[in-house]
Amino acid sequence: MSKQENKDNKLRVYEYAKSLSMSSKEIITILKRLNVPVNNHMSVMENETVSKVEQFFKDIKSNAAAKRDGSETSRGDSRKPAVSGASSAVSAGSTQVNTPQQNNEGSRSGQNGSRNQGQRPSGQGQEQGQPKKQQEKQVGMNNRNQNTPNASGSQQRSQGSQDSRRTNNSGSSQGNQQNNRSRGPQGSGQQSGSRPQQGTGQGGARSQGGSQSQGSRSPQGGGQSQGSRSPQGGGQSQGSRSPQGGGQSQGSRSPQGGGQSQGGRSDSNRAGGNTGGYSNNNNAGNRGGNRTNNNNNNNRPGSKKFDDNRQGGFRNNRGGKNNRGRNQNQQPPREKIDNTPKKIIVRGNMTVGETAKLLHKDASEVIKKLIFLGVMATINQELDIDTILLLAGEFGVEVEVKIPVVEDRFETVEEVDDPADLHERPPVVTIMGHVDHGKTTLLDAIRSANVSSGEAGGITQHIGAYQVEINSKKITFLDTPGHEAFTAMRARGAQVTDMTIIVVAADDGVMPQTVEAINHAKAAGLPIIVAVNKIDKPEANPDKVKQELTEYELVPEEWGGDTIFVNVSAKQRMGLEDLLEMILLVAEVNEYKANPDKRARGTVIEAELDKGRGPVARILVQHGTLKVGDAFVAGNCFGRIRAMVNDKGRRLKEAGPSTPVEITGLTEVPGAGDPFMVFEDERKARSIADKRSITQRQSELNTNTRVTLDDLFQHIKDGEIKDLNVIIKGDVQGSVEALKGSLNKIEVEGVRVKIIHSGAGAITESDVILAAASNAIVIGFNVRPDTQAKQTAEQEKVDVRLHRVIYNVIEEIEQAMKGMLDPIYKESVIGHAEVRNTFKVSKVGTIAGCMVTSGKISRNAEMRLIRDGIVIHEGKIDSLKRYKDDAKDVAQGYECGITLESYSDVKEGDVIEAFIMETVER
């Protein structure tokens, strides 16, 4: 209406486009698509044409609305307002209306429903009910615009409502904030405003609206905005519009403004703002400032489509370019969406940048937080897991640390189970003690006692470990006699035992191996039970044993200590039950538990190649449950459990924690103490086993297993050497014998010298080869290796020691065995200084005025004076000065004065080379 009525009463494309906040080109395109002849932006749009365009919009709108309705139901309310806004925008002519509504929906649930409904219907209602096409057009436009203020704006125009706009503006200006807030409403407000203007009788709608939303506001405000929306739907279509048309528009507008302004403060304001609608929007958009703008902005993205909210934009345009400008300029930054993850998974150290990315934060933000935590870091700096944990905590992000399992080193991975998954398991017990104190007899006695009591037939087989049952509780004994197996396993990192029974013969008392066993058990941190054996013997003196053991901090309970002592006779089978009960008591106290509900893991106790069955391994299941058919890795071998038997010779299908079993199905024979673990399938097991053997081979290659005197002590310490193999070559047989005699007497820390070969004459290549084969060192007394021997020794890394004094040989070997060889020193040049001047000072000598040309000169360094490439003096620096001050160090590029200790023949051009002697690690 407005445009047509305005000016020459002709609506031109550009005007129409402008009224829709669209480009002329867009309208032309639409017209062409509708097969309406059009030349350019100045072409006149007949009513019929406008109707067609509006119908086009409407179609799009209804299609989109239908789609959206479908999708909305599925999406639910969870959508973010922005998203909904966009979708609504897309949805066509009614979009703007929708948009606001949706926005509202997002923000306020109450209004939404009504608005939406109102809006859509309004579009339709208008068309149907409006007598004039123009109205329709406007409506159509409104529909588009409806959403936006534009629509209303256009209407206003038509009605000469400019004044009202102004008023509106004023109103809106006041109510801006509100308006702003009520983005959605604004849209709707506009519509409503516009509709009435259109004379469609929206007024009625308004009145309704008034009642709806803004009871509090002025009826006008409320009536307008809401009326327009929800009512629009119903009200409009039903003739309520017409009556309201003019009166409303005018009346309502100005009041609207008022309503807005007032409303602005209260909640109703929003409504008011909304209602104030178009004006508000305009104002809001323009003046209203940011929030409104925000609304607009928010709408904009969606509004790119011609249906959109943009229309609101048109108003803005109308309101003045400034508005636009403002809107644009003032576009406040979009609210940052907090996309901080709830939880992150960390698999190791990460740089600050990587961490920031994971936390969805800017690196700068992370760096700030780190500073706050006292960590100064750059973006590329690596953060350890602890720091990442701290950092994530600061952002309220949960961290799951998942260190990738090095599968081929599975024995190094400690498994942590949920305490709820842990179940009691039998204790695993080892028996240790001095030779002949009765370990084997005791083990046999316990086993046979148990067998005879619990097992029919009593046939047992030796599988390296066995279980006995007492008081319905099981105890697992490792029956590898002596402590060797135990210590060997420990040396391999296998901790299989829970407690140790130290057997001491009551007639013999504490002996060296008793002490050794105690020390081993203590080193492993195991509880100790002392079994005082052979009490059947008349000369047995258990108290003496107790007394002796107090020296090793094993004090019986009756004497105030906490060590359990049990008197037994393995031979007579006395006290065995007491011993077993005590074991259970210790187990109860220590609560040995394991998770039986996972794949099995354990240790190989013994393994051998059985003629009939192939490789057989006795293993102790320590975690999880081992099942027949499980694929596994044992050491560097793999296999699939073919059959499994327990210590009683019974076939088992499953074996839980602390169960010793003998398994078949291996491809090779693993070593005692090898770790055992089940894998998901045989292929995996094979690849893990392969990797393990490669790693082992590599580490074997890397380690120099050849013994030298320099690392002898280390080998001794590691328990790798019990005998130091030596080959002696001397000038004469007499000196060789003398040397042999002396070396044979050396024994340090249980390690002895073992002479594997000796003779008179030079050291030959065959001596060196023998030494290499038997991991020996070669001692040459007054002899030298021949050239070939020298080369082979270097190649084979055989340690050849040459001496002229017997005493020195003995001392060197002894020191090496004690790890007390004199340290080796290496010279390290630290800098050079060039003498530029010399000054002779009485009592001081010659001061060399120098320039440090490389490195540094240190006061404490040793020096050599070089003249023309020849070392003419070696000694110490006496004094080092910078100007008049003593200096500790003078760095490159600085001048200094140097005097040398007991040497004053320094000349210009000489070079002073400073060096220090450094200790070299053996």
Ligand SMILES: Nc1nc2c(ncn2[C@@H]2O[C@H](COP(=O)(O)OP(=O)(O)OP(=O)(O)O)[C@@H](O)[C@H]2O)c(=O)[nH]1
């Ligand atoms: N009288 C008596 N003799 C016992 C008792 N226990 C073991 N013996 C005897 O002591 C000797 C050594 O017993 P073993 O069980 O072989 O001792 P061990 O500690 O296992 O010995 P090694 O395996 O060599 O370390 C045997 O002759 C047993 O018969 C006991 O309680 N009373």
